[in-house]
Amino acid sequence: MHPDHQKHGSSLQDSVIGAEQNGTAVALFDPMTASRAQWDRFHAYRRARHEEAWPDDPLYSDQETEEDERDPDPHGDSVQWVAVNQNDIVGSAYSYLRHPDSPGFAEGARFLHAYGAVLKPWRGRGIGTRLLAQIHKLMLAHGKTLLTLSTEEPDGHGFLRHIGASEKTRSFENRLLIQEVDWAARERWEAAALASLAGSRFEHYGPRVSSDIYQVLTHLLDELWEDVPLDQLEHAPIRIEMSEIEEWHRQLDRIGGAEHFIVLRDGDGSIVGITEAAWFSRIPDRVYQMLTGVRRNKRGAGYARALKAAMLREIRTRYPSVSKVITHNGQSNAPMLSINRKLGFKIHREFGTYQIDRDAIGAWLGRARQAPGALDQTGGEVRHERHPQSS
C-alpha cells in the first residue's frame, strides 16, 4: 500500500535477470515504474487470488489499487515480488521496511513481517520456496533476524510448519451483523455503566480525532496496548506516535475514511475506558472495531461491554450503510471474546501467526538446495519487474 521503492531501490533494483525454473521467473514488482501491461497482469493475479481466498469480501478497483500502491509512505517502503509464468503472475510476496528515522525503528529493527501466496494450481512446485528465499535475502541485507508471517489457510499452516516456523499466537476475525444486534440489551449495558459511576458520561470524538485529544489519550492507549495478550509472539512495544497519527489522517483524507473514539469519563472527568472504530467510504457496508480498553483498576465491571455498546449506537446513527462490524481478537483474550459473544459477534476466520529465525530459514533453504536433484531453491537471481522504458 505504501510503495516508494525509489528510496531503497539501489540495492534491490540492480538485480539482473535470473534463470527461470520450470518456466517461472521471480521479479520485483515496482508500482512506481510498472507499465500498463505489468499492471494488467498484476490485477489479473490479485483478482484470481481474491476469488480463491476471500470471494465474499469487497475487491478494490484497479484504480484504487494503483493509487494505494503508488502512494508514498513517509515511514517505510513496501517490497513486492511476483512469480511470473508465461506472462501470468502465479504468486507473490510482500514485505515492508521501516525507515531508520521512523519512530520505533530501533526497537523493531530485528523484526521483519512478510506475506506470500501462490495460486492454488501452482502450489507444491517450489515457487513459495523461491519467494521465501527473496525474503531471506532481504533479511540478510537489512539486518533482520526474526520473520513474522500469518495465515488463515490450511496450505499456509502446512507450509509454515514444514519450514520450521513456530505458531506464536492465534487470533480470530469476529463479525457482528447489525441486523442481529439486541438494541435493548445494548441500552441496558450503557445505562448500567453510567449508573455505577456517579456523574459519568460517554463522549464521542470523530470523524477526526484532534491531536489535542490524542495527546491526552496517548499514555492510556500505550498502557492498554501492553495488556493486549499476544501469547508467545515476540514484538516491539506498540506505541502511539503523533507522526503516525498524522499519516493515518492523511490516508483517511485520501481514501475517504473516518475514525471514531468513545471515551467513558468518570464524574471527576478521569477516563475509565476507551474504544475506537474506523469506517472507509470504499467499503461502506462495514466498520472496523479497533482497540477497546479499560483502565487496570476499573476492569471486571462491564465498562468495556458498555463502551462497545455505545460505539454500536454511534455506528447505527452515523452509518446507515453499515451492515457488519469487524474486529480481531486473540484466542487467549478471554474477556474480550466473552464480551464479543454477548454482543453477538461470530467467528469469521481464524489466523495463526508464526515466527522463524533468519538462520533457520537459511538452513531450511540450504537443505532444500542440497537435496539430490532439487531445483536451485535459493530463488536464483531476481529479474526486476521494470517498465521497459525506465530500465
Ligand SMILES: CC(C)(COP(=O)(O)OP(=O)(O)OC[C@H]1O[C@@H](n2cnc3c(N)ncnc32)[C@H](O)[C@@H]1OP(=O)(O)O)[C@@H](O)C(=O)NCCC(=O)NCCS
Ligand atoms: C504458503 C504457500 C505460499 C506455499 O507455496 P508453494 O509454492 O506451494 O510452496 P513450495 O512448493 O515451495 O513448498 C515448499 C515446501 O513446503 C511444503 N509444503 C507446501 N505446502 C504444504 C502443505 N500444505 N502442507 C505441508 N507441507 C507443505 C512442500 O512440500 C515443500 O517441501 P519440500 O521442499 O521439503 O519438498 C502457498 O501454500 C499459499 O499460497 N498458501 C496460501 C497463502 C498463505 O497462507 N500464505 C501464508 C504464508 S506466508
